[in-house]
Amino acid sequence: MRTQAPEPQIAIPAPPLPPVLLSSRLVVTGILAAGLALLTVVLALTGLDYWSTRQSMLQDSRVEAAIVADNIAAAVMFRDARTANEMLAALKSSPMVLGAGVYDAQGLLLAHYTRGPGDSFPATLAAAGMGGLTERAGVSVLEIARPVETAGVAEGTLYFRKSMRAVYSRLAIRFVSALLIAGCVMAMAAAMVLRSQAAVRNAENRLHALAHTDAVTGTGNRHAFNERLAAAIEAARDQGTRVALVYIDLDNFKTLNDTFGHAAGDGLLRQVARRLQSVVRSTDAISRLGGDEFAVILPLDMDDAALNTYGQRIVGTFHHSFTEVGQQMTMTCSAGIATFPGDAADMDGLVSNADTAMYRAKEMGKNRCVRFDASMNQAVVRRQAIEHALRAALQQSEGLALHYQPLFAATDRALVGAEALLRWSHAELGNVSPLEAVMVAEDCGLIVPLGYWVMRTACRDAARWQAGGPLRVSVNISARQLGDPQFLERVMDILREEGLPAHLLEIELTETVLMDNMEAGAHTLHRLSQLGIHLAIDDFGTGYSSLAYLRQLPMRRLKIDRSFVKDLPGQEHSRTIVTAIVALAHGLGLQITAEGVETPEQADYLVRQGCDVLQGYLFARPMPVGEFQAQLQEGTARRGV
Secondary structure, three states: OOOOOOOOOOOOOOOOOOOOOOOHHHHHHHHHHHHHHHHHHHHHHHHHHHHHHHHHHHHHHHHHHHHHHHHHHHHHHOOOHHHHHHHHHHHHHOOOEEEEEEEEOOOEEEEEEEOOOOOOOOOEHHHHOOOOOOEEEOOOEEEEEEEEEEOOEEEEEEEEEEEOHHHHHHHHHHHHHHHHHHHHHHHHHHHHHHHHHHHHHHHHHHHHHHHHEOOOOOOEOHHHHHHHHHHHHHHHHHHOOOEEEEEEEEOOHHHHHHHHOHHHHHHHHHHHHHHHHHHOOOOOEEEEEEOOEEEEEEEOOOOHHHHHHHHHHHHHOOOOOEEEOOEEEOOOEEEEEEEEOOOOOOHHHHHHHHHHHHHHHHHOOOOEEEEOOOOHHHHHHHHHHHHHHHHHHHHHOOOEEEEEEEEEEOOOOOEEEEEEEEEEEEOOOEEEOHHHHHHHHHHHOOHHHHHHHHHHHHHHHHHHHHHHOOOEEEEEOOHHHHOOOOHHHHHHHHHHHHOOOHHHEEEEEEHHHHHHOHHHHHHHHHHHHHHOOEEEEEEEOOOOOOOHHHHHOOOOEEEEOHHHHOOOOOOHHHHHHHHHHHHHHHHOOOEEEEEOOOOHHHHHHHHHHOOOEEEOOOOOOOEEHHHHHHHHHHOOOOOOO
């Protein structure tokens, strides 16, 4: 693929994920606030615990001092220092007592106890620094002065010190325990919140994926397509680059889907997606827009020639048959290309113009890729007008008519039948060609009701001209009409209601119609043949040209396409093809009709080759039913010379 000088590459981003339901900042703030509140509670409880423990310790110390004072009163009264020391030494069993002493009535130290051997102790009560206080609770030491009395007479004073370390140790243990518990609770809460947040995020991601992914093919869906195309156009607008859109519609997919079932149809769509992925670049985005429509968004970093080659490569990936449910299926696609900003200034215009180019590809015969041109918009307007007018015409039975082209026996030029050909004249649109009308009808879903209108009208007209002798009327049917589950019943109803014998109706089908409906249509065709209806293959040689269906289906006639007749007898290639078709048909017991006969030389050659029926301008042009009936009544239908 030839590319231009480097242009900035457009990175087409994936559809952005939606913001998380709970932002990380909000979650962190909430956890910190909860932690601060919990810490405040822990501190408040610790303070309350400290106050209550201190009060409890003070009360216990008062009781302990009262007991010691009562027990040591006798020793103080008799100034028995040894006994007093022994009694004070008993306080060593209380780990919180740092020291204790007893003073006589003059405030002189009589006896004392210290926990450490080298610890000093005030020699006088005044040196203890109580200043007349009975108790003093400091930060680290609790001091108590208790009078020693005998019979209500003060003999001295008991003084001791207690350490507050045990209180703080207990408070520290409780505080740390509370912090650990609070931390565990916060950790569990944070874990639960984060887990919930992750679950929400995963759910959102899954929902986002479901909302942006086609369930059948796994490609992007229409929602993803809209986001990606909008992002690509915005990036191209900012960077001064271009974007191309390839709009793809599968040809005859509905027929295959109706014939083989929706499961097979889904399988075909998945195969189509895989084939598209195999030919596009990693920077290109594929989306299924719904039904049998796909789109490819690509950064336009190539010239027009390379872009056309790109589109043809997409179409070319359909040239190989598909295998699904054990059946080989042939399917093509029609594609249209439009560019931004060359063909459209915004997203809606780009999509519309690519779609217009795709429909132009279908009008040109399908199985191709077409670049958008501004003149195509006029065709779109006309197509929409034709669709609207055709709906009205079918509802009101106005404007539509059939012309009949006579069919003549090759040997004696006897009139043997006529082919019904659609004609449509509209007050505003003028004369709409049958090809244009049929293509619009196929695209908008009107081909089935239009086909039944043609068949009913042809059978009604044919029933009227049977007074001059039996003449068959040939009617063309479409693939969708053959695929209609009610087709057989509708045909039988039309024959009965219009009064036409079944053997005077000939149904013409193209090779493409036959191959697209081989499995589902075979039963219907056999039932039609059993009713006496003649079946013919129209435009033989221009389609699949498979010999298998000629043996499997109850066909009675082959019609040689006019493209092989127009160069007779001068061109050898055409002579070889016609000779082979006639030999093949007669070998299978089929009759041959040659259409498009315009010269006596062509007629003579076809007669010599063994053709059974001739049709063409040499004998008669298509004519309105009134003119055809008039010629039948007068017996003046024109014959060739």
